[in-house]
Amino acid sequence: MKNKFLIFIALLFLLACGGNNNSENTDISNKDTLKINIGTEPPSLDWSLATDSTSFSILNNIMEGLTRFSDKHKAEPALAESWEVSDDGKTYTFHLRENAVWTDGKPLTAQDFVYSWSRILNPNIGADYAYFLFDIINAKEYNSGKINDPSKLGAKAVDDKTLVVELKRPATYFPGLLTFMATFPMRKDVVESKGSKWTEPGNIVTIGPYKLTNWAHHSLLEIEEFKDYWGEKPKGVKKVKMIMNENQTSTLALYESGELDFLDSTGLPPLEIPRLKNSPDFISRTAFRGFYIGFNTKKKPFDNPDVRKAFGSAIDRKSISELIQGAGIPATSWIPENMLAHNPDIGLKFNPEDARQYLAKAGFPDGKGFPKITFLFPDRASNRILAEGLQSMWKTHLGVEVKLVNEEWKVYLKTLDTNAPPIFRAGWGADFPDPHNFMNLFECGSGNNETGWCNPEYDRLVETAAEEQDQVKRIELYNKAQKILTEKDVAIVPYINAVQQNMIKPYVKGLEPDPLNLIYFNKVEFIDVTQ
Numbered sequence: 001m002k003n004k005f006l007i008f009i010a011l012l013f014l015l016a017c018g019g020n021n022n023s024e025n026t027d028i029s030n031k032d033t034l035k036i037n038i039g040t041e042p043p044s045l046d047w048s049l050a051t052d053s054t055s056f057s058i059l060n061n062i063m064e065g066l067t068r069f070s071d072k073h074k075a076e077p078a079l080a081e082s083w084e085v086s087d088d089g090k091t092y093t094f095h096l097r098e099n100a101v102w103t104d105g106k107p108l109t110a111q112d113f114v115y116s117w118s119r120i121l122n123p124n125i126g127a128d129y130a131y132f133l134f135d136i137i138n139a140k141e142y143n144s145g146k147i148n149d150p151s152k153l154g155a156k157a158v159d160d161k162t163l164v165v166e167l168k169r170p171a172t173y174f175p176g177l178l179t180f181m182a183t184f185p186m187r188k189d190v191v192e193s194k195g196s197k198w199t200e201p202g203n204i205v206t207i208g209p210y211k212l213t214n215w216a217h218h219s220l221l222e223i224e225e226f227k228d229y230w231g232e233k234p235k236g237v238k239k240v241k242m243i244m245n246e247n248q249t250s251t252l253a254l255y256e257s258g259e260l261d262f263l264d265s266t267g268l269p270p271l272e273i274p275r276l277k278n279s280p281d282f283i284s285r286t287a288f289r290g291f292y293i294g295f296n297t298k299k300k301p302f303d304n305p306d307v308r309k310a311f312g313s314a315i316d317r318k319s320i321s322e323l324i325q326g327a328g329i330p331a332t333s334w335i336p337e338n339m340l341a342h343n344p345d346i347g348l349k350f351n352p353e354d355a356r357q358y359l360a361k362a363g364f365p366d367g368k369g370f371p372k373i374t375f376l377f378p379d380r381a382s383n384r385i386l387a388e389g390l391q392s393m394w395k396t397h398l399g400v401e402v403k404l405v406n407e408e409w410k411v412y413l414k415t416l417d418t419n420a421p422p423i424f425r426a427g428w429g430a431d432f433p434d435p436h437n438f439m440n441l442f443e444c445g446s447g448n449n450e451t452g453w454c455n456p457e458y459d460r461l462v463e464t465a466a467e468e469q470d471q472v473k474r475i476e477l478y479n480k481a482q483k484i485l486t487e488k489d490v491a492i493v494p495y496i497n498a499v500q501q502n503m504i505k506p507y508v509k510g511l512e513p514d515p516l517n518l519i520y521f522n523k524v525e526f527i528d529v530t531q
Helices: 002-016 053-062 110-121 129-133 137-145 188-197 248-256 271-277 303-313 318-322 352-361 383-398 407-421 437-441 456-467 471-488
Strands: 031-038 067-069 076-077 080-085 089-098 154-157 160-166 208-218 219-225 239-243 282-295 328-332 373-378 402-409 424-431 493-504
Touching: 002 271, 031 208, 031 248, 053 208, 053 219, 076 080, 089 137, 110 129, 110 137, 110 160, 110 188, 110 493, 129 137, 129 471, 154 188, 154 493, 271 493, 282 303, 303 352, 318 328, 318 493, 352 383, 352 402, 373 407, 383 402, 383 424, 402 407, 437 471, 456 471
Parallel strands: 031 239, 373 402, 373 424
Antiparallel strands: 067 076, 080 089, 089 160, 154 160, 208 219, 219 239, 282 424, 282 493, 328 493
């Protein structure tokens, strides 16, 4: 206990002194290890079950899919060397690379994809991302239990290197969807022989540019170069050390003392942002990520749309943006800025008078008689400041007392999955740069829809928009769907589009913020800035 106290005092001292940010004098001649902070323990490295950005940032470097994104966010060949699409847009034939091997030396086969996809769709697995593959023939039917035979799925291994995928409809975004972890291949022999421990170092078998070498749970995770990877070799980063420190003050101190090479938004104390903005290490970019207030529409009093409208109309987004030091842009549209069908005119605006009228209409004038409720948020980054700001707004504008409850990241995700509270903070980052990725999140069959809300007309509009080739008509369909989601039924209340705020050492190149938050460590290099 004493040692931990002394370390904490030392870190505070470093921070108070502005740190020892001597990047210009850093000797990178022999540097081959990137040191970063991922904040929290990754909830799962089972890519059929993982749902969060922390896990994805790791899996995206030790695994790979049929496709990956180019620098311009276009799907390009990865494990699939090439593919053809039928004239009707419903059949894809993928040809796998001959030189792609797993970390144990075994070659990649088309059957590895068939197994992975049938596993994530198996209703007994309970995978939140199963709906990602619902465009495939019989995928939804198998996941819902209407059919029990996975061999009826529209994904077939014609031979070891040929995968044929049949879709229910044309889907222009399908190649982009295949960049995501839920669609990565998986080794049946490894998963079924190692049981629940198959993702541990020494057991896990992967096929990306890096391999998992160490996982000291809740403390440190390490990956290193996979020398037999088929593709581009690392430019400079042979190893990546990822610490798990949720204390923003100490992580910033570690960065400023040279112990870390990179910090993302989760590691930056909000009150330090004004100072850090003056540093050349500070880089800020918008992202395809939105945050929202979610409601469990099955639980009172939020089963009443007027209550949801009241809480949404009482949110002052401009004040929230200021509270979190510009780490977000005020937003009412669910589809994020710079993406097709983003519409800033859609959604509930801040209007305290409307908020009070909605609440009175629901039977709670000036908040009288409103039951005691709790607001759930994850215990990371600036969420405490955000939650306290919302708590104050709801008290001031509605006369409602809200108790704040925070949970560790992994526990928080589990709570939303199993028993979502009446009201909670949540967010979503793009898995591929298409509005369908945001809009189908709240369809009735989505495993990531934690609201309990289901509107068949919304589903119809979203699915029709996914098939529509005319962009103008597609935008019109999404506009109608967004209005149902955020104005009529108000299953969620979007409030912020994320802004990535990172600290990056000047000798690190290739980690610049990306709208999809994609980080490929093999593209990162160390540059001598002492010359």
